[in-house]
Amino acid sequence: MRIIAGEFRGRRLVAPSGPATRPTTDRVREAWFSMIGRPGRLAVDLYAGTGALGFEALSRGAERVLFVERRRPALIAIRKNAEALGVSDRIRILSVDVGDARAALLRESPFDLVLADPPWTDFDAAQAALRRLVRADLLTEEGLAVLGHPRKSTLELPPESGLVVRKTRAWGDSAATFYERKPEVETTSES
Template sequence: MRIIAGMAKGTRLKMVSGTHVRPTADRVKESLFSVLGPFFEGGWALDLFAGTGALGLEALSRGMERAIFVDQSRTSLETVRSNVKACKMEDRVELYCKDARAVLKMLKQRELRFQLIFLDPPYQKSLLLPVLKSIATSDLLSEDGTVVAEHASREHPPETVGSLRSYRQLTYGDTTITLYGT
């Protein structure tokens, strides 16, 4: 696993030990970013259930200004910290070892707005819809922002969740990414 494009292109990322993290494959990441836009001019990214941090780091490498990484697993967050250091992006990130919905409440209080929100919860824990609802009610997504919701292809999240509307689905074998905007 590596950073595909931008300032940190080619940087190899560490994996989380064990089997509880399912990182987004490089081919899926490459396809996703060709849809989102290959490069960005500033903005903030939020990487929920960050795992290795690969999606948020790719966004930073491609021009996002700042990123916040959230994962409840200390092991995952230490892996993200190591990958941030490898990409030399320590001054552009915040890391939180907490429940995603608790962090969303905190970020709402800070009145932050995100251009990209990556959401890749564990497939078997039924967290996708509750977290999408929290995002929709928190007003964290910028007007032209995108929520990137990764889920099992057998799952079918609703087209509308509060103010969020799905506008595209990308399927790669067992993985589907649903893109939401406002």
């Protein structure tokens, strides 16, 4: 696994061994970021695993990334990758279950980019956590949330999230839904 583009292009990332971590493939990451464009100033990588999505955002111009991950082997991999890339001062790691991260994320927000490619082994629980967590108040006005999911599943956010689907794309068994803030409706008064 490697960084696809930007400042750290071609640099390898370490990953914890075993089936608990399913890194987003290079091909899928490349597709996500070609649709994202510039990642903005502040990004968050939920279910970070190896941190590949967050490190890709840093490589492509994000100033800072917050990684949210609870599993110790993945936390070790994120720290090693940050040290190897020389970006330890540009990251923050929140060691907590994503479902319990809302208060901490609100303190760090608003984010220009919210990235999540949750584990598929317990996708129902991950979907429930993301449905509670990902809301418009986490994003800047121009912010984007990209949520990965198995191709045969959907990851729909409730209407009260304040976010709407910009697009959904699929690659092999993987898919992602891109969300943006719901446009504010301007009202005009008639005289």
